[in-house]
Amino acid sequence: MEIDKAINECDDRRLKTKYNNAIYVIKRALALYPVQEVALSFNGGKDSTVLLHLLRAGCFLHKAEENNSGGDAADGGKTFPIRTIYFESPSAFPEINSFTYEAASIYNIQMDIIRLDFKSGLEALLKANPIRAIFLGVRIGDPTAVGQEQFSPSSPGWPPFMRMNPILDWSYRDVWAFLLVCKVQYCSLYDQGYTSIGSIHDTVPNALLCTRNSDSNEEKFKPAYLLADGRLERAGRAKKNSSAVCGKLSSISNGLKMENLNSGSMLTASIITVGDEIFSGLAL
Numbered sequence: 001m002e003i004d005k006a007i008n009e010c011d012d013r014r015l016k017t018k019y020n021n022a023i024y025v026i027k028r029a030l031a032l033y034p035v036q037e038v039a040l041s042f043n044g045g046k047d048s049t050v051l052l053h054l055l056r057a058g059c060f061l062h063k064a065e066e067n068n069s070g071g072d073a074a075d076g077g078k079t080f081p082i083r084t085i086y087f088e089s090p091s092a093f094p095e096i097n098s099f100t101y102e103a104a105s106i107y108n109i110q111m112d113i114i115r116l117d118f119k120s121g122l123e124a125l126l127k128a129n130p131i132r133a134i135f136l137g138v139r140i141g142d143p144t145a146v147g148q149e150q151f152s153p154s155s156p157g158w159p160p161f162m163r164m165n166p167i168l169d170w171s172y173r174d175v176w177a178f179l180l181v182c183k184v185q186y187c188s189l190y191d192q193g194y195t196s197i198g199s200i201h202d203t204v205p206n207a208l209l210c211t212r213n214s215d216s217n218e219e220k221f222k223p224a225y226l227l228a229d230g231r232l233e234r235a236g237r238a239k240k241n242s243s244a245v246c247g248k249l250s251s252i253s254n255g256l257k258m259e260n261l262n263s264g265s266m267l268t269a270s271i272i273t274v275g276d277e278i279f280s281g282l283a284l
């Protein structure tokens with residue numbers, strides 16, 4: 001199985017540990033729930049893409065252990081056995097839609113396209129299918145991760161199912177290390193400077209990846225995997241309450257509250273003085 005092989009052959013020890021822990025969670029989930037009772041919530045984003053490949057590897061390894069065949073699962077892990085759901089929205093980027101559909105075709109994924117809001121869509125899904133647990137690509141740091149663990153029952157008021165978050169403890173760097181080491185395809189927007197993708201109305205490339213051509217002054221963006229500080233991955237996402245004006249954003253949040261940046265740290269500033277400008281009042 002190419003994902004498992006790529007990780008085993010790489011020399012990134014941290015990535016190996018993250019991978020092994022996520023595979024452990026997936027294998028326990030598959031031991032708890034029959035495969036017909038689990039689903040993957042996939043939206044073509046980077047975290048979803050990581051999860052998809054972890055599940056491909058996890059299903060393969062689980063099946064191999066069940067068969068006690070030393071890794072020789074019948075179809076080499078080519079058919080993806082988990083029902084997959086995609087909440088398609090008219091405000092999704094076309095690149096996200098096309099990548100999602102492409103992934104479904106490449107990996108033989110049975111994908112249910114749901115054109116309802118999350119809650120109503122899940123209610124309909126659970127009514128029509130025996131789904132009891134859903135894999136999500138939620139990570140600590142996502143606003144929706146607050147209070148969640150690797151296995152978290154859905155919230156009160158939501159239909160009852162188990163949310164399973166195998167990459168909850170993965171960092172931005174872990175996500176990119178995995179995608180690059182495994183050499184898997186990801187949505188093209190990430191190569192255009194998008195580091196976290198919401199809707200077309202609230203997402204722009206991450207300004208921290210912006211470069212300017214010194215001759216033409218043309219603005220370009222480096223790929224997402226070059227973002228040095230993963231805490232700023234949501235810098236291209238608008239705040240929930242910021243308003244869009246004529247399709248443009250009136251304000252963009254960097255996704256970090258100032259108190260997050262400052263908590264527990266001492267702020268320092270340096271001033272270099274040459275001569276006696278400060279003392280003579282000329283410094284400003």
Ligand SMILES: Cc1cc2nc3c(=O)[nH]c(=O)nc-3n(C[C@H](O)[C@H](O)[C@H](O)COP(=O)(O)O)c2cc1C
Nearest residue numbers: 041087118122134136143144153154155158163198
């Ligand atoms: C499969 C699935 C299960 C979810 N379960 C819950 C839930 O139990 N409780 C809840 O408050 N939100 C739930 N949500 C909603 C998400 O927490 C979140 O609001 C949604 O992903 C939108 O995030 P965004 O605003 O960053 O796009 C669920 C979403 C999905 C796709």
Ligand SMILES: Nc1ncnc2c1ncn2[C@@H]1O[C@H](COP(=O)(O)OP(=O)(O)OP(=O)(O)O)[C@@H](O)[C@H]1O
Nearest residue numbers: 041042043045046047048086087136137138196197
């Ligand atoms: N429209 C959707 N359809 C299906 N699942 C979704 C949808 N939106 C969110 N999810 C689930 O929630 C998870 C977290 O979403 P989030 O937007 O944080 O991550 P991502 O889209 O994978 O990556 P990125 O942060 O780069 O956009 C997804 O990995 C997926 O499991």
